[in-house]
Amino acid sequence: MSDTRTLINPAQLNRTVYRVTLLLVVVVFSLVFLGPLYLLVTDGLKTTAESIATPPTFYPHHVQVSNYSDAWNRLNIEQLLVNTLWYAFGALAFQLVLDVAAAYSLSKLRPVLGNVILGLMLASLMIPAMVLIVPQYLTVLDLPLVHLNLLNSPWAIWLPSVANAFNIYLLKRFFDSVPQELLDSAAIDGAGPLRTLWSIVLPMSRPILGVVSIFALVNVWKDFLWPLLAEPDPTKQTLNAGIYSLSLGVPQNVLIAAAAISAVPTVLFFLIFQRNIMSGLTAGSLKG
Known part of the structure; x- marks a missing residue:
């Protein structure tokens, strides 16, 4: 044909x-x-x-x-920005320490019932965040065992942010890709688990640590309901919650300008670190 x-x-x-x-x-x-x-x-x-x-x-x-200068001055955005940065980087510090420790333990130290613990963590991702608001509020209102009231303090923002099953899973998946031979060599040279984590695993984990850091900062920055409940004082609230609390009597266009200002940091975060986010998410997908 x-x-x-x-x-x-x-x-x-x-x-x-x-x-x-x-x-x-x-x-x-x-x-x-x-x-x-x-x-x-x-x-x-x-x-x-x-x-x-x-x-x-x-x-x-x-x-x-x-309108933008009015929003900055009338809603005290400068102070709200400082508050948000304080809460965000505090949450980041706690997550890097505690979530890395949890992920390293589950990946390399392999405790008893480690798979069960990991399964329960992943199952918690299926629970809507709104369902956890009430028990979380009651917990910070009267902290078990020590009976402390954490409301209107940074601890009410920092401590709940540590329980992040998604970040622990990302870290564990990356740690799983670290060759066991490196850890065995370090053990032969006399390095303990903590020294191995600090000197070998963490330097190799910079991509995923960058991703977890970005997620930790953005999660605190964009959160609205929990900071509104945990920090009743408007002068101590995060940017989104503070704009809402101080919005009484403020014209609609000025509020919209304030909302636009609050969106700028997260947009810049994404534009600057989008390549790091994608490379970090796929860094632990291959063994070797």
Whole structure:
């Protein structure tokens, strides 16, 4: 059977269809993800009447850049940012110490019933976070055994953040990929488990430690309900909770500007560290 000659090469036509389809998909998904951010930023530049108008406008007809400075001053965003950084890096420090220790124990020390403990940790990921709010609140209200009230203190933010089964699983999966021969060699040279962790395992684990650090910071930064309950004093709350607590009497456009300011750090985190996130998540997927 002879080939049919046409004016357009079928292979070239397939490449053109592929490129057009890819371009449409990229444009649609970009609009879906960037559209809300665009509306958030531009609504913060509108007048109060325009920001609550129905139907909404897609760009500010009368730009008011002063909304952002008003939001910064009226909602005391500088102090809220300091609070959030304090809580976020404190939670990060506790997670790096305790979650690394838990993951290393489950991966290399292999305690009795270690698989059962890991299974229970992973099962906790199936429980909605909202279900845990009440028991978690009662726990920090009257800490068992020592009977301390941790409300309105940084410990109410730091301690619950340590119980992060997802980060422990990520760390354990990476530690599983560390060759056992290296640990055996260190043991022959007289290194104990702690020295082996510090001198061999952790230097090899920088990619996954970076991912866990980013997750720890972003989780505290974006959390709203728990900081609102655990820190009743608005001057001690995180950025999102503090904006809500101090929003009484503040115009709608100024609140939107404040919300846009609070979204900037997390967006920058992702843009700067997106490559580290992806490489860290796949770093422990292969053995050897």
